[in-house]
Amino acid sequence: MFKKWLFIIVTTFIFLQNLKAQTVKFGAKAGINFASISAYNNPTSSAYASKSYGNIRIGGMSEIDWSKVSLQTDFILNGKGGNNTYINPETNTNRRKNTRLYYLEIPVNFLYKLPTKVGTLFFGGGPYVAYGLTGNYSLSGIIFDSPVDGDQKVVFGNNENSDYKRTDFGANLKAEIRLLHGIGFELNYEYGLRNIATPGIYDDANIKTRNNLFGISVSYLFKNN
Numbered sequence: 001m002f003k004k005w006l007f008i009i010v011t012t013f014i015f016l017q018n019l020k021a022q023t024v025k026f027g028a029k030a031g032i033n034f035a036s037i038s039a040y041n042n043p044t045s046s047a048y049a050s051k052s053y054g055n056i057r058i059g060g061m062s063e064i065d066w067s068k069v070s071l072q073t074d075f076i077l078n079g080k081g082g083n084n085t086y087i088n089p090e091t092n093t094n095r096r097k098n099t100r101l102y103y104l105e106i107p108v109n110f111l112y113k114l115p116t117k118v119g120t121l122f123f124g125g126g127p128y129v130a131y132g133l134t135g136n137y138s139l140s141g142i143i144f145d146s147p148v149d150g151d152q153k154v155v156f157g158n159n160e161n162s163d164y165k166r167t168d169f170g171a172n173l174k175a176e177i178r179l180l181h182g183i184g185f186e187l188n189y190e191y192g193l194r195n196i197a198t199p200g201i202y203d204d205a206n207i208k209t210r211n212n213l214f215g216i217s218v219s220y221l222f223k224n225n
Contacts, residue, residue, distance in 0.1 A: 023065045027182075029074070031057040031217025037082035037099060037196075037209050055079025055100060057215050070111045070122060072174075078105040078130060080168075080211045081137075095141035095148060101164065101211070103130035107172045107190075119180050125173040128190065132156045132166040160199040168194050168211055176219070184219040 034052040059076030081099040107128035114121040135154030156166035170193040176186035192211035
């Protein structure tokens with residue numbers, strides 16, 4: 001599935017680049033994410049709750065402009081994760097987990113352009129693919145009657161010795177106001193479509209987990225010579 005999404009994004013990007021665009025611009029962006037790892041399909045008596053966690057968003061961007069639409073592609077270090085609690089009275093488990101995950105991510109957004117007095121308003125969305133680089137988490141509470149307290153490095157993989165799957169993909173919504181001198185202020189929302197959970201000790205709960213985030217960023221497009 002990940003390879004299919006990556007193929008679609010790369011093919012679309014190459015096709016649109018070959019069209020006769022008015023301008024091609026490059027820039028940089030930085031911001032903050034309010035990320036969470038949401039849980040679904042929990043049929044047992046256990047409880048799983050997640051709160052947002054602040055993380056970074058930084059990298060480069062490219063933009064291809066037509067008269068009324070724009071194609072924006074980012075190449076960013078995207079911080080995700082969450083602050084969650086898992087409670088299962090049947091196993092005497094009540095643990096809290098703070099997770100920070102760092103992905104190399106490529107979102108491709110198809111945006112409609114609306115001119116305003118102060119600049120240009122962009123809004124739209126598209127898919128993203130992400131590759132897990134590193135991460136860490138801290139645990140506190142009780143797991144199977146045993147107290148836990150400490151920090152660990154995240155292990156990406158697809159087996160029971162892994163914490164999360166390395167690849168992620170999903171959908172992105174975006175709105176941005178671009179001022180006349182090239183500075184932009186954007187809001188974006190990402191919804192992960194892939195279950196990043198790996199086999200582990202919580203299999204009985206059948207919990208599927210997905211990345212979600214709300215981001216705020218500032219961008220700047222470099223002037224063309």
